[in-house]
Amino acid sequence: MSGVVRVVGLAKHYGNGNALVRAVDDVDLEVATGEAVVITGPSGCGKSTLLHLMGGLDRPDAGEVWIAGRRIDHTSERTRARLRRDNVGFVFQEFHLMEELTAVENVELPALLAGRSSRQARRRATALLEQVGLERQAGHLPSALSGGQKQRVAIARALVNEPAVLLADEPTGSLDSAATIEVLRLFERLRANGQTLVVVTHDQRTAATADRMVGMRDGAFVEDVALGPETASAAQILTAGSRE
Amino acid sequence: MTSIVLLYRLARRDLRRRPAEALLLLAALAVASTTLTIGLVLHGQTAVPYAETRQRTSGPDVVAALFPPPGRSVTGADRDRLAALAGRREVAARSPAFPTTWASIEAAGVNGVAEVQGRDANPSPVDRPAVVSGHWVDGDHGGVVVERAFARALGVDVGDHVTLDGQRLRVVGVAVSAALPPYPQLCTIGCILDRPGWPSAQPGLVWAPRHEVGSLSSGREPVVWFQYLRLHDPSTAPAFAARYGADGPPTGRTDLEPWQAIAARQAEQLSSERTVVVFGSTLLVVLALATLAVLVGGRMADEVSRVGTLKAAGATPAFVARLLLASYLAVGLVAAAVGLVAGRVLAPRLVARSAGLLGASGPTSVSVGDVLIVVGTILAVVVVASVIPAWRAARTSTVHALAGAGRTPHRSRLIVRASAGLPPPALFGLRFVARRPRRTLLTAMSIAVAVCGSVVALYAQASLRAERGPAGGPADPQVAQLHTVLLAVTLLLVVMTAVNLVFVATASAVDARRLLAVARTLGATPAESAASLGVAQVLPAIVGLVLGFVAGSAIFRALAAHTVTPPLAQLAGLALLAVCLVVALTAVPARIEALRPIAETLREA
Ligand SMILES: Nc1ncnc2c1ncn2[C@@H]1O[C@H](COP(=O)(O)OP(=O)(O)OP(=O)(O)O)[C@@H](O)[C@H]1O
Ligand SMILES: [Mg+2]
Numbered sequence: 001m002s003g004v005v006r007v008v009g010l011a012k013h014y015g016n017g018n019a020l021v022r023a024v025d026d027v028d029l030e031v032a033t034g035e036a037v038v039i040t041g042p043s044g045c046g047k048s049t050l051l052h053l054m055g056g057l058d059r060p061d062a063g064e065v066w067i068a069g070r071r072i073d074h075t076s077e078r079t080r081a082r083l084r085r086d087n088v089g090f091v092f093q094e095f096h097l098m099e100e101l102t103a104v105e106n107v108e109l110p111a112l113l114a115g116r117s118s119r120q121a122r123r124r125a126t127a128l129l130e131q132v133g134l135e136r137q138a139g140h141l142p143s144a145l146s147g148g149q150k151q152r153v154a155i156a157r158a159l160v161n162e163p164a165v166l167l168a169d170e171p172t173g174s175l176d177s178a179a180t181i182e183v184l185r186l187f188e189r190l191r192a193n194g195q196t197l198v199v200v201t202h203d204q205r206t207a208a209t210a211d212r213m214v215g216m217r218d219g220a221f222v223e224d225v226a227l228g229p230e231t232a233s234a235a236q237i238l239t240a241g242s243r244e
Numbered sequence: 245m246t247s248i249v250l251l252y253r254l255a256r257r258d259l260r261r262r263p264a265e266a267l268l269l270l271a272a273l274a275v276a277s278t279t280l281t282i283g284l285v286l287h288g289q290t291a292v293p294y295a296e297t298r299q300r301t302s303g304p305d306v307v308a309a310l311f312p313p314p315g316r317s318v319t320g321a322d323r324d325r326l327a328a329l330a331g332r333r334e335v336a337a338r339s340p341a342f343p344t345t346w347a348s349i350e351a352a353g354v355n356g357v358a359e360v361q362g363r364d365a366n367p368s369p370v371d372r373p374a375v376v377s378g379h380w381v382d383g384d385h386g387g388v389v390v391e392r393a394f395a396r397a398l399g400v401d402v403g404d405h406v407t408l409d410g411q412r413l414r415v416v417g418v419a420v421s422a423a424l425p426p427y428p429q430l431c432t433i434g435c436i437l438d439r440p441g442w443p444s445a446q447p448g449l450v451w452a453p454r455h456e457v458g459s460l461s462s463g464r465e466p467v468v469w470f471q472y473l474r475l476h477d478p479s480t481a482p483a484f485a486a487r488y489g490a491d492g493p494p495t496g497r498t499d500l501e502p503w504q505a506i507a508a509r510q511a512e513q514l515s516s517e518r519t520v521v522v523f524g525s526t527l528l529v530v531l532a533l534a535t536l537a538v539l540v541g542g543r544m545a546d547e548v549s550r551v552g553t554l555k556a557a558g559a560t561p562a563f564v565a566r567l568l569l570a571s572y573l574a575v576g577l578v579a580a581a582v583g584l585v586a587g588r589v590l591a592p593r594l595v596a597r598s599a600g601l602l603g604a605s606g607p608t609s610v611s612v613g614d615v616l617i618v619v620g621t622i623l624a625v626v627v628v629a630s631v632i633p634a635w636r637a638a639r640t641s642t643v644h645a646l647a648g649a650g651r652t653p654h655r656s657r658l659i660v661r662a663s664a665g666l667p668p669p670a671l672f673g674l675r676f677v678a679r680r681p682r683r684t685l686l687t688a689m690s691i692a693v694a695v696c697g698s699v700v701a702l703y704a705q706a707s708l709r710a711e712r713g714p715a716g717g718p719a720d721p722q723v724a725q726l727h728t729v730l731l732a733v734t735l736l737l738v739v740m741t742a743v744n745l746v747f748v749a750t751a752s753a754v755d756a757r758r759l760l761a762v763a764r765t766l767g768a769t770p771a772e773s774a775a776s777l778g779v780a781q782v783l784p785a786i787v788g789l790v791l792g793f794v795a796g797s798a799i800f801r802a803l804a805a806h807t808v809t810p811p812l813a814q815l816a817g818l819a820l821l822a823v824c825l826v827v828a829l830t831a832v833p834a835r836i837e838a839l840r841p842i843a844e845t846l847r848e849a
Pocket of ligand 2: 047048049169
């Protein structure tokens with residue numbers, strides 16, 4: 001059992017009869033430690049649903065979800081919350097920062113939820129903000145940050161409890177190109193540091209930050225390719241992108 | 245004209261879209277206007293039953309009571325003086341002088357003291373008690389007639405037996421008279437209560453055949469004489485009493501009580517009920533204000549985007565403000581109408597229970613003034629609660645409104661800093677409080693109002709208990725009546741507050757939905773999420789509790805002549821109950837919200 005995240009025969013349906021939508025339809029996936037996986041596919045093919053299931057935000061209709069060696073699809077909401085807290089970091093397209101908390105307060109929140117002392121949490125949050133290049137904005141409210149800065153705060157927040165896996169849903173979907181590059185550089189660095197990543201995107205440039213790309217259509221996987229080291233480095237693509 | 249039609253159409257759709265809110269609003273305003281109406285009706289009502297009783301029983305204008313000096317009995321000379329008084333030319337009619345004394349009374353385990361008046365079988369020209377059941381005293385067949393309020397207090401009716409100083413007598417009738425103050429205030433005209441344990445007794449009136457009185461009287465309770473007079477001009481009764489009556493301790497002269505004094509005491513009995521109702525209705529009006537403000541405030545967030553659409557379509561801010569007001573005003577008018585009708589129906593029921601009087605359930609009128617006061621108050625509440633947010637909404641910039649931003653949450657540095665070291669639920673809870681200061685304030689206020697009302701009720705009950713006669717004695721109908729009115733008003737307050745709380749808790753939970761969903765992706769458990777919503781409600785509740793206690797005891801001290809502090813256990817119990825109620829009422833919506841699927845919430849966001 002080497003996978004940080006493993007799903008087996010996973011299915012999630014909405015509606016019934018003629019209106020039945022197979023958002024996720026019998027999917028198997030195993031993400032190894034330190035692996036960076038990108039999931040791509042057209043809008044409505046079930047990417048977000050799959051990501052939510054992997055993170056235990058939703059219950060599947062069939063199949064199994066394993067995180068860090070524990071099966072979570074049958075456990076109580078409370079157990080899943082604990083598991084999320086310790087093993088999963090989420091990043092969303094809309095950032096979902098808490099508007100009334102400053103950057104550093106946002107970042108330290110999961111650490112406080114995990115029971116760290118406020119001093120420990122603050123130290124860790126400050127260090128992470130430094131890593132994402134926002135130490136000067138630590139005391140700013142989200143309303144005073146640019147989109148790229150907000151997303152970097154959100155990423156720092158997702159990392160504060162050193163999760164086994166970082167799940168990101170369209171992390172660059174709301175960003176312009178310059179901000180996209182800021183965020184992709186960050187992902188690139190995380191991958192280099194051995195952080196396990198699962199990123200949902202339909203942005204080609206994001207795919208460049210991955211070891212492996214999974215294509216999805218109508219709730220099922222249609223391709224699964226390993227991206228060798230010979231793939232153009234993210235940095236190159238990024239530079240090319242920024243010249244467009 | 246077109247704009248009025250448009251206004252009407254939009255307002256109607258608005259109410260249809262939110263039936264639960266419209267109903268809550270209607271209930272809050274209707275309850276407030278009902279109690280208000282009852283208070284107003286009781287105000288005009290007090291004189292009516294006494295006047296009717298007086299008329300139907302040939303009530304006296306002056307009650308003359310001849311008391312001997314202490315240790316002596318009434319002499320022939322004393323009685324001559326009473327006869328001379330009754331023969332004055334101001335007097336138009338007079339009853340015979342009736343011998344009266346006091347005796348212990350026992351009926352079905354209830355022990356008390358009775359004032360026993362000797363009467364003749366044939367009706368007296370002045371004071372002919374109206375027999376409401378059974379028949380009048382009859383010397384040949386024996387038996388006694390008990391005054392109705394006293395009969396109720398003793399729990400006796402026609403056919404039962406009472407024991408007067410060991411002598412068993414049948415109750416042959418129950419009657420009502422205008423010649424005495426309301427039970428248990430009989431002794432305000434004068435009593436001789438010399439036996440041990442008697443001074444605290446509250447005698448009631450029993451009419452017996454004349455010969456019974458002689459056998460019941462003793463050296464300690466001698467016979468005194470009552471004579472009822474009608475004057476040529478009833479309005480001169482106080483002057484007549486002042487001129488010929490005796491003041492101070494019994495001197496063998498005659499005490500005179502004008503009918504106006506008796507009427508005032510009868511009215512007093514109602515006035516304490518009226519005070520309770522008026523006080524209760526004031527609190528309910530305040531509560532309705534809070535309910536409305538919560539509703540309006542809670543709605544603003546999604547209302548603004550609608551306002552934005554309207555404004556983008558060219559509506560003026562004034563039109564938007566009118567639209568928001570219109571739907572609430574419509575509800576307010578309906579509520580006022582419901583309250584006026586309900587109050588009109590309920591008020592006589594409160595008065596009808598004054599057993600000492602007749603015709604209490606006679607016509608009760610709601611005057612034009614009452615209608616204006618009720619409608620005016622309700623509409624004022626609506627305007628005050630909605631005009632400020634409506635004005636603010638109308639002034640928001642159109643672009644901002646279209647973005648649907650609503651009010652941006654506040655950030656209170658103080659609260660955020662204070663919460664920094666706390667466990668997550670408290671931390672989130674405090675931050676919810678900081679987000680919506682106005683709602684927090686309103687929660688605190690509703691709870692303060694309810695607790696204030698309950699504290700006043702506890703104080704009042706304690707005072708009533710302290711005034712009550714010895715245990716095992718007859719029940720005091722006024723106390724029982726006040727208990728009922730107090731209980732009803734308190735229950736109304738508590739129920740309205742509870743409904744309010746559920747509404748606020750639900751609004752807060754919905755408001756915090758996205759925030760909680762995000763917190764849960766970060767690893768907050770459902771229990772932690774629910775607890776944080778709970779903290780956001782319980783904190784203002786505690787503030788409201790403290791305020792309510794302080795205000796309640798202060799108000800009672802201000803209203804009441806003498807204050808009896810209720811047992812500490814009761815006050816503590818009230819506090820505990822309030823906290824439990826708040827927690828329970830908040831927990832349900834919080835729990836529901838905390839278990840909502842995260843993925844769904846995030847998708848909606
Ligand atoms: N709560 C729901 N109720 C009904 N249908 C749903 C629900 N959630 C998702 N769906 C449907 O499931 C399918 C997959 O949705 P999902 O959001 O996972 O797609 P996606 O690949 O993330 O799309 P996008 O790229 O646009 O974000 C869609 O057809 C969607 O309409
Ligand atoms: Mg999606």
